[in-house]
Amino acid sequence: MNHLTDAELAELLDGAPRPDISAHMRECGICAAEFTSLRGAIDAYSARGRSVTAPADLGFNSQMAARRGDWRLAFAPMAAMVAIAAILVALAPTPEPPPVTVSPDADEALLLEIQNDLYSDVPQALIPAAALSFERNRMANTAVR
Amino acid sequence: MAETISAAFRVDFGGESEREMLLRDFDAAIRAHHSGIYRLLLAQFRDPETAATLTQDCLLRAFQRRETFRGEASLKTWLYRIAINLARDHQRSKRAGFWKRLFGGDEAEPITRSAPDPAPSAERALVARQELAAVMRAVETLAPQQRTAFHLRFVEEMNNDEIASVMGVEVGTVKVHVSRAVGAVRRMTRESAR
Numbered sequence: 001m002n003h004l005t006d007a008e009l010a011e012l013l014d015g016a017p018r019p020d021i022s023a024h025m026r027e028c029g030i031c032a033a034e035f036t037s038l039r040g041a042i043d044a045y046s047a048r049g050r051s052v053t054a055p056a057d058l059g060f061n062s063q064m065a066a067r068r069g070d071w072r073l074a075f076a077p078m079a080a081m082v083a084i085a086a087i088l089v090a091l092a093p094t095p096e097p098p099p100v101t102v103s104p105d106a107d108e109a110l111l112l113e114i115q116n117d118l119y120s121d122v123p124q125a126l127i128p129a130a131a132l133s134f135e136r137n138r139m140a141n142t143a144v145r
Numbered sequence: 146m147a148e149t150i151s152a153a154f155r156v157d158f159g160g161e162s163e164r165e166m167l168l169r170d171f172d173a174a175i176r177a178h179h180s181g182i183y184r185l186l187l188a189q190f191r192d193p194e195t196a197a198t199l200t201q202d203c204l205l206r207a208f209q210r211r212e213t214f215r216g217e218a219s220l221k222t223w224l225y226r227i228a229i230n231l232a233r234d235h236q237r238s239k240r241a242g243f244w245k246r247l248f249g250g251d252e253a254e255p256i257t258r259s260a261p262d263p264a265p266s267a268e269r270a271l272v273a274r275q276e277l278a279a280v281m282r283a284v285e286t287l288a289p290q291q292r293t294a295f296h297l298r299f300v301e302e303m304n305n306d307e308i309a310s311v312m313g314v315e316v317g318t319v320k321v322h323v324s325r326a327v328g329a330v331r332r333m334t335r336e337s338a339r
Contacts (some may be wrong), residue, residue: 004327009322010323010324014305037276038331038334041280042330044273044277044280045281046299049184053180054182054184062171101213
């Protein structure tokens with residue numbers, strides 16, 4: 001005699017077995033005993049499982065959840081604007097550095113600076129004469145060139 | 146067939162459908178399902194903290210999506226389906242936990258430890274305890290899908306159609322999962338009887 005398979009036992013546990021399974025159960029003491037033992041063990045497991053309840057502090061408050069949602073919604077436009085601004089900044093062309101322009105009078109300015117340095121120890125009253133002398137020398141040098 | 150199942154799942158609260166109830170008073174509609182969701186997740190992860198966190202996530206997600214509940218399945222089925230999906234997501238994101246478990250750092254607390262002990266007679270109590278321990282050991286060895294099907298069938302007392310709807314699988318697949326789980330429990334109880 002073949003004893004009940006796992007699937008047939010599961011069908012029995014479901015409470016709606018096929019007629020041949022029911023017939024086997026009436027004839028086979030081994031399967032009947034095994035089913036009784038299995039049924040008892042699973043019932044005990046079920047009862048233990050159902051005795052577990054969610055912790056008391058596990059309540060859910062939909063109003064709080066809704067408020068949390070509203071809070072997020074209130075900040076959504078601001079967050080979007082910040083994101084758009086960041087994207088625009090990232091995509092904006094970088095301004096080119098201003099071109100370095102060389103003044104045509106740069107040489108003149110440099111010479112004047114040197115002149116001031118040379119005559120820094122010249123008394124205040126003689127500065128025009130010294131400047132005149134410097135200018136004459138400069139013109140002479142230019143003519144030689 | 147689908148209509149029959151749908152009709153069987155539909156529950157009325159004094160003429161008010163579950164959908165209407167859910168939209169009118171969400172907290173009251175789901176209150177009866179807190180513990181069931183928690184138990185399902187506890188059976189899945191064997192960790193009370195994870196189960197509690199995921200229960201909260203499940204309720205929040207249900208609240209955010211309450212408009213999508215059409216009432217074709219029962220509210221319980223809909224909520225459990227959300228819980229199962231969250232459990233799957235969590236499982237995927239916790240692959241690293243494998244290593245922790247491998248080195249024994251994540252010893253799960255079995256469900257039964259927090260429950261009271263029945264004590265009819267000393268001998269019967271001993272046998273019952275051994276049988277229960279055998280079922281616990283067997284459930285521990287089950288694949289997640291089998292464990293979920295077994296839990297929904299025998300703890301939450303759902304029928305195969307409801308389990309299929311919750312797990313998003315065919316009824317035939319549920320039967321296979323349950324029969325394999327029963328097979329594992331059968332072998333373990335046999336061994337414990339020897």
